[in-house]
Amino acid sequence: MAEFDFEQPISMEKMRDYRLTRIDEQMKIHELDCMITMRVDNVRYLTSFRPNSPNVFYYFRYAAVKAVGDDPWALVASGDYDRAIAFMPWLKQKVKPLPMDPMLSVAQFKEIFSELGLKKGARIGIDEMGFQLFQVFKETFSDYVFVDGRQAFAKAKAVKCAEEIYLIKKACAIAEAGTQVAIENLRPGLSEIEVSAMIHNEMILRGSEGGHTHPTQVNSGENAITLVRFPTERIIRNGDFVLMDVGCCYNGYHSDYCRTVMAGNPLNNEQKKVYTAVYDATMAAIEACKPGALTSDIDKASRDVLRKAGYEKYWYFGVTGHATGVCLQEAPIIGEASAKGEKPWVIEPGMVFCIEPSVHLPGVGGVRIEDMVAITEDGYELLTQTEYENRLLLK
Numbered sequence: 070m071a072e073f074d075f076e077q078p079i080s081m082e083k084m085r086d087y088r089l090t091r092i093d094e095q096m097k098i099h100e101l102d103c104m105i106t107m108r109v110d111n112v113r114y115l116t117s118f119r120p121n122s123p124n125v126f127y128y129f130r131y132a133a134v135k136a137v138g139d140d141p142w143a144l145v146a147s148g149d150y151d152r153a154i155a156f157m158p159w160l161k162q163k164v165k166p167l168p169m170d171p172m173l174s175v176a177q178f179k180e181i182f183s184e185l186g187l188k189k190g191a192r193i194g195i196d197e198m199g200f201q202l203f204q205v206f207k208e209t210f211s212d213y214v215f216v217d218g219r220q221a222f223a224k225a226k227a228v229k230c231a232e233e234i235y236l237i238k239k240a241c242a243i244a245e246a247g248t249q250v251a252i253e254n255l256r257p258g259l260s261e262i263e264v265s266a267m268i269h270n271e272m273i274l275r276g277s278e279g280g281h282t283h284p285t286q287v288n289s290g291e292n293a294i295t296l297v298r299f300p301t302e303r304i305i306r307n308g309d310f311v312l313m314d315v316g317c318c319y320n321g322y323h324s325d326y327c328r329t330v331m332a333g334n335p336l337n338n339e340q341k342k343v344y345t346a347v348y349d350a351t352m353a354a355i356e357a358c359k360p361g362a363l364t365s366d367i368d369k370a371s372r373d374v375l376r377k378a379g380y381e382k383y384w385y386f387g388v389t390g391h392a393t394g395v396c397l398q399e400a401p402i403i404g405e406a407s408a409k410g411e412k413p414w415v416i417e418p419g420m421v422f423c424i425e426p427s428v429h430l431p432g433v434g435g436v437r438i439e440d441m442v443a444i445t446e447d448g449y450e451l452l453t454q455t456e457y458e459n460r461l462l463l464k
Contacts, residue, residue, distance in 0.1 A: 091225040091226070092135060093137055095225040096135075096221055097137060098224075099220065100192060101192050103134065103135065105178075111395070115141040119278070119321065129202075130169070143164050144174070147166040150164060190214060193213050193215050193218075196218045197219070226396075227399075227400060227420055228419035233394065237324060237452065240318065241441055246271050246272065247267070247271040247272040250268065256332065257309070257332050260303060260304055261289055261311075262300045265284050278317070285315055289305045289309040290309040293309075294434060308335060311332050313327060313328055313329070313330070314437065321395050323393050324452075326423065326440055326441050327425060327427075328458070337433075344461040345462050349374045349378075350426040351371070351438045353371055354367045354368075354371035354390065355442055355449065358422060359416065364401045368389045384428055388403060390402075390425055391425075392422055403424075416444055421443050423440075423441050424441075427439075
């Protein structure tokens with residue numbers, strides 16, 4: 070993010086203060102004295118530390134420790150230690166190197182617990198930690214009580230401040246720039262990999278830290294029916310639906326949206342019928358995004374449309390939507406078909422959702438239309454603005 074002497078888009082310091090206040094509030098609600106996370110996205114939430122190869126070192130190469138009302142400690146890969154000390158003054162030198170083998174990190178955690186002055190019986194929430202290390206923790210630090218801290222983190226992250234939403238909007242704009250290049254250059258004869266590369270390259274040039282943890286998803290023809298979820302060498306042909314599920318990370322915050330377009334011209338009216346049904350389902354779900362409603366209301370609005378259109382057997386065996394922020398997919402999750410007993414959340418201003426109904430119909434194609442919304446005091450703000458494939462709408 071460029072800096073100028075005549076404007077300041079957001080205050081990073083204000084955002085960091087907000088996030089630490091949110092986690093403190095939730096720690097108090099969950100009666101936690103301290104929190105430990107080894108998930109790279111949650112480490113970043115607490116410390117603003119940008120990790121190296123986050124998809125490889127997701128939960129064993131970095132850590133953060135925070136006591137209620139205190140500044141967080143960052144434990145980073147030894148190769149990142151100097152960078153954290155030199156360029157992250159807000160950490161106030163509260164940085165320690167974390168061994169590549171986390172089983173050798175007990176001494177570092179012991180020093181931090183001592184610095185924090187944790188008393189016997191202190192309740193320490195564990196957000197994410199490898200099983201083996203957790204076993205060692207229970208044996209080594211028997212004076213403390215270790216409990217599940219995931220819900221506290223999930224609740225803290227669910228409601229974003231204006232600064233966080235600003236960064237998500239920027240991530241959306243970058244993803245849209247990549248998608249637009251693909252739409253303008255798409256034609257039969259290109260491979261899925263070529264289209265994916267166009268998107269990814271444009272996003273990097275626009276400031277993305279990286280896309281999803283996999284190559285930008287471009288699926289066409291039969292690959293959009295089975296939802297392969299990564300690009301292949303398949304050659305796109307006339308009459309193919311081309312599903313492009315695109316996202317990037319900007320200053321730690323993610324975008325995630327999808328457009329399905331037609332290569333060449335549609336082959337039959339059923340393709341238009343499917344596209345229209347998914348479009349209507351997405352719009353219905355978005356209209357259900359309002360404060361005080363339940364996440365289950367969003368799911369129902371979407372599925373009612375697809376059921377009425379006759380596509381109940383062919384909707385996506387996944388989710389209707391999910392929140393996003395420092396993690397690509399975070400709570401609350403909306404309408405996961407394979408999950409039983411999913412507890413609805415009450416929607417609040419400041420939440421950010423990705424709404425992604427889809428239908429995958431054999432012999433016809435796969436369609437997903439995904440948009441991002443931020444919940445406002447009286448409704449929602451649409452964050453993604455790429456045009457839809459209006460020529461396929463039966464209206």
